[in-house]
Amino acid sequence: MSDLGAYIDPELCSFCGRTREECGKLVLGAGIAICLECAQNAMALHKTTQTHAAAEPWRDMNVDEVLDLLPKISAVAAQVESRLTAWVNVARSKGASWARVGESLGMTRQSAWERFK
Numbered sequence: 001m002s003d004l005g006a007y008i009d010p011e012l013c014s015f016c017g018r019t020r021e022e023c024g025k026l027v028l029g030a031g032i033a034i035c036l037e038c039a040q041n042a043m044a045l046h047k048t049t050q051t052h053a054a055a056e057p058w059r060d061m062n063v064d065e066v067l068d069l070l071p072k073i074s075a076v077a078a079q080v081e082s083r084l085t086a087w088v089n090v091a092r093s094k095g096a097s098w099a100r101v102g103e104s105l106g107m108t109r110q111s112a113w114e115r116f117k
């Protein structure tokens with residue numbers, strides 16, 4: 001089992017990919033974290049009549065901007081995976097069987113064990 005440090009102390013904003021050092025305090029959600037700037041942007045969006053963020057933000061990006069974004073998305077994905085593993089460890093520490101963990105995630109007991117052991 002990995003430790004729970006990844007859950008307790010996420011390092012990246014899940015929305016912009018900036019580090020805690022770059023953006024300060026992060027508010028935690030279900031497997032994600034958000035910085036103040038991203039939360040403020042979300043609040044501003046909620047105050048408009050716009051119902052969602054741009055559906056295809058890549059349309060106005062050049063290839064270098066897209067390539068710059070890839071490692072940020074990859075780092076956020078790794079953080080989410082780490083936090084999922086930490087939450088599985090919490091469930092296991094509270095007595096959940098691998099079968100129940102697998103059922104919760106829509107996978108077999110064996111798949112859950114292999115992924116999170």
Ligand SMILES: [Zn+2]
Nearest residue numbers: 013016035038
């Ligand atoms: Zn952010």
